Amino acid sequence: MDWNHYRFRSLWPLPVPLTTVYEALRTVDEYPRWWPQVRSVNQLDDSVAVLTIRSFIPYDLTFTAREARRDPEAGVLEISMTGDIEGWARWTITSDGTGTLARYDQVVDVNKPLLRRLALLGRPFFRLNHRLMMRSGRRGLLRHLQAV
Template sequence: MDWTRYRFRSLWALPAPPAAVFEALERVEDYPRWWRQVREVRRTDDTTGVIRIRSLLPYDMTFIAREMRRDPAAGVLEVTMTGDVDGWARWTLSAPGTGTLARYDQVVDVNKSLLRRFAVPGRPLFRTNHRLMMRAGRRGLSAYLEAV
């Protein structure tokens, strides 16, 4: 097992139609407005940006996100990431009833030396940290969507 590779999946039930959720998720530069763990997003061009995140644990992670797929009809947004983590992340939206189900999948290899050094003993804590960040993101986006 590669202790520095992570696979994550989160499901967010959101109180808005898929088109509104897609519109909010594709505006990455607005994430810090509703997702407090996304500390900074700096666009470098139309499809690329530098993102800095920090959750409960006292370390920042910075990576370059490059858009690989933006398909509003299919409800899919996908990026590759390089920097403190290398890999990819994908949002897939569906409308199983009222509102939207947003599925977030991510596969990354961690490059940040601190996280690599503590890969084995810290793994449960790092996974919990990610889960807390995703829970806060779901809450933030829900409130943002209800306000607009």
């Protein structure tokens, strides 16, 4: 088993219209306004940005996100990532009753040297760190969308 390889899935039920959720998730440069763990977004062009994230473990991860797919009809936003983490992430946004379900899938390898060295013992904490970051992101997005 590669202790530096991770697969994540998060489901965000949101009582907000699908098009509103899609637009908010598409606008990556706005993430720091509502997602506290997204520390910075440096938009390089329409399809490339450099992001720095930090959740509860006080360690920054910086990566370049390149748009791989933007399909409003299918409700899909997908990026490839290189840097401290490498792999891909995808939002799939679907109708869910009167609201929306935002599904986040991510498959990454950790490249940051210290995190690689701590992989075996740190893995449960890294997974918990990600879960807490995603929970905070959902709460932040919901507050942001309800304020709009």
